[in-house]
Amino acid sequence: VEETVLTSHYTADVGQLAAGIAHEIRNPLTTVKGFIQLLKPYLLEIGKDQYAEIAIEEINRANDMIYEFLNASKPPQNKKTEISVNNLIQEMKLLFESEAHFKNMKLSVNICPDNPIFHGDAKQIKQVLINIIKNALEACESVHDQEGKINLKARTFNQKVFIIIEDNGPGMTEETIRQLFVPFYTTKEKGTGIGLSICRKIIEEHDGMINVHSNLPQGTVFEIELPLILD
Ligand code: ADP
Ligand code: MG
Numbered sequence: 001v002e003e004t005v006l007t008s009h010y011t012a013d014v015g016q017l018a019a020g021i022a023h024e025i026r027n028p029l030t031t032v033k034g035f036i037q038l039l040k041p042y043l044l045e046i047g048k049d050q051y052a053e054i055a056i057e058e059i060n061r062a063n064d065m066i067y068e069f070l071n072a073s074k075p076p077q078n079k080k081t082e083i084s085v086n087n088l089i090q091e092m093k094l095l096f097e098s099e100a101h102f103k104n105m106k107l108s109v110n111i112c113p114d115n116p117i118f119h120g121d122a123k124q125i126k127q128v129l130i131n132i133i134k135n136a137l138e139a140c141e142s143v144h145d146q147e148g149k150i151n152l153k154a155r156t157f158n159q160k161v162f163i164i165i166e167d168n169g170p171g172m173t174e175e176t177i178r179q180l181f182v183p184f185y186t187t188k189e190k191g192t193g194i195g196l197s198i199c200r201k202i203i204e205e206h207d208g209m210i211n212v213h214s215n216l217p218q219g220t221v222f223e224i225e226l227p228l229i230l231d
Contacts, residue, residue, distance in 0.1 A: 022066045029066075033059045061190055068194040071127060082229060083125060085116040085154045085161055092129050092152060096137070105140050105148035112154040116161040118226045124202045131195040132165050132222050138188065139169025139220060161228045168219040177214060 033056060040052040093109045100107035133150065140148025151166045172180070179185040181200045186193030196210075203210050208226040 019070055022070050026063060026066055029059050029063055057190065061192065065192040065194060068192060068198060071198065079121050079123070080119050081122060082117050083120045083122055085118070085163060086111050088125065088129065089152050089154060089163070091126070092133060095130070096133055096150075099137065100148075100150065103137065103141060103148065105137065105150060108149070108151045110151070110153035112156070112161075114156045116154060116156050117229045118161055118206075119229060120206050120226070121202075125206070128199045128202050128224065129163070129165070131199050132224075135195060136165055136167035136169065136220070136222075139167050143168075143170055156228055159228050159230060161226050163224040163226070165222045165224075166219065171216040171219055172212075172214040173216065177212060180212060181210075 036052050036055050036059070040049055043049045043052050089109050089111065093107060097107050133152075136150045137148070140150065146168065149166075149168045152164070153166075154161055154163045156162070176187060181196050182193075183197040184193040185197075200210055203224060203226070206226055208224060211223040211225065213221040213223070
């Protein structure tokens with residue numbers, strides 16, 4: 001028992017230190033990005049402005065990574081409340097429908113007649129859905145010869161709620177399915193590979209699970225499973 005206590009203290013301190021470092025790295029990055037932007041016209045004169053583009057993109061990528069990491073390393077806040085799955089799904093629709101429309105994709109939602117409720121930290125749970133829906137949008141974007149379709153729905157079974165995010169993107173290889181949740185694993189040129197590892201951490205802290213099904217090339221299904229509050 002004592003060992004466990006020691007370990008958890010140690011982890012908290014390292015986590016705090018890492019979050020502090022991440023925060024401090026963002027400031028110099030912002031400065032560097034500003035100066036690169038200033039240099040761009042001069043680089044353009046000698047036909048080397050693509051170096052500035054690349055440098056800025058890489059700084060953006062590092063910033064994204066730090067941002068996602070900072071979100072993940074926040075100590076658990078135990079701000080759990082009762083969350084309505086239908087409200088959550090509606091909120092995601094509001095958040096993403098204009099982006100989907102802009103990208104010529106269809107985002108549809110189905111309300112669950114059981115009106116499932118679970119216990120959770122609303123901010124963290126929203127972060128999970130946002131990460132998974134963003135991935136679905138990016139997956140659909142990578143297929144050009146068809147209309148991207150994303151569907152959000154929920155069902156209940158065995159005192160659990162399943163929140164389901166389906167897309168008709170390119171699907172995933174066995175290799176990707178195996179490594180999906182590994183921190184920094186990405187198949188995208190500008191990916192960070194952090195999103196899903198954070199999702200898994202958050203859902204595990206909620207005593208839940210994330211299941212994934214993919215049939216190349218027919219798209220992907222993410223299923224978030226959480227314990228239901230029964231009335
Ligand atoms: P990132 O989005 O930065 O690559 P993630 O952790 O969010 O990192 O996702 C890891 C990888 O999982 C992605 O690079 C991609 O290969 C795969 N992936 C996730 N969601 C989907 C999806 N809906 N369709 C196809 N591949 C996906
Ligand atoms: Mg992602």
